[in-house]
Amino acid sequence: xxxxxxxxxxxxxxxxxxxxxxxxxxxxxxxxxxxxxxxxxxxxxxxxxxxxxxxxxxxxxxxxxxxxxxxxxxxxxxxxxxxxxxxxxxxxxxxxxxxxxxxxxxxxxxxx
Amino acid sequence: xxxxxxxxxxxxxxxxxxxxxxxxxxxxxxxxxxxxxxxxxxxxxxxxxxxxxxxxxxxxxxxxxxxxxxxxxxxxxxxxxxxxxxxxxxxxxxxxxxxxxxxxxxxxxxxxx
Numbered sequence: 001x002x003x004x005x006x007x008x009x010x011x012x013x014x015x016x017x018x019x020x021x022x023x024x025x026x027x028x029x030x031x032x033x034x035x036x037x038x039x040x041x042x043x044x045x046x047x048x049x050x051x052x053x054x055x056x057x058x059x060x061x062x063x064x065x066x067x068x069x070x071x072x073x074x075x076x077x078x079x080x081x082x083x084x085x086x087x088x089x090x091x092x093x094x095x096x097x098x099x100x101x102x103x104x105x106x107x108x109x110x111x112x
Numbered sequence: 113x114x115x116x117x118x119x120x121x122x123x124x125x126x127x128x129x130x131x132x133x134x135x136x137x138x139x140x141x142x143x144x145x146x147x148x149x150x151x152x153x154x155x156x157x158x159x160x161x162x163x164x165x166x167x168x169x170x171x172x173x174x175x176x177x178x179x180x181x182x183x184x185x186x187x188x189x190x191x192x193x194x195x196x197x198x199x200x201x202x203x204x205x206x207x208x209x210x211x212x213x214x215x216x217x218x219x220x221x222x223x224x225x
Binding site for chain 2: 031032034036041042043044045046049051089091093097098099100101102103104105
């Protein structure tokens with residue numbers, strides 16, 4: 001059974017800091033990994049999608065890496081801003097299953 | 113529409129009543145998922161539709177839950193004889209195919225009183 005773990009569970013940083021969120025998964029039989037953000041009371045917003053054959057993806061101040069063999073992904077946020085405050089979720093798409101399996105999320109607070 | 117649309121955005125119902133939640137996926141997306149997010153909990157998979165294939169219902173928590181997808185587009189999640197533990201946010205997502213980017217709707221917040 002695929003299990004996805006996100007560390008840390010919560011993070012509070014001052015504005016301007018660079019930060020890294022971690023995601024690990026137990027089964028490398030995935031076709032992709034996707035990072036989302038969720039604002040309070042809202043749905044999920046897709047941030048980055050990394051296919052299993054890729055090593056990283058970048059969008060603006062965000063960079064996500066994937067090491068499928070070790071079951072790890074990181075989301076790097078550069079020059080954090082208060083507007084980045086949200087819950088960040090990673091999800092893996094299973095090769096042997098019709099679903100995305102989500103981690104519990106990292107609650108990020110960027111203080112101004 | 114430009115994104116995944118869910119309705120209603122909020123629903124309050126009495127225990128024992130039936131409810132229907134609707135999801136309009138992005139046009140052309142063949143894959144559609146339903147998830148449930150209970151307060152303070154992670155996302156729980158409920159059901160998956162892919163084109164005309166039989167749906168994957170492995171995540172439905174009980175036989176009170178059912179879902180259908182008509183014409184490969186709109187999906188309806190039905191909960192019969194609602195219970196208080198059904199209170200949660202129900203999220204729908206769609207993607208072009210199973211291995212492409214998934215986009216989520218804003219969810220339906222269901223409260224059973």
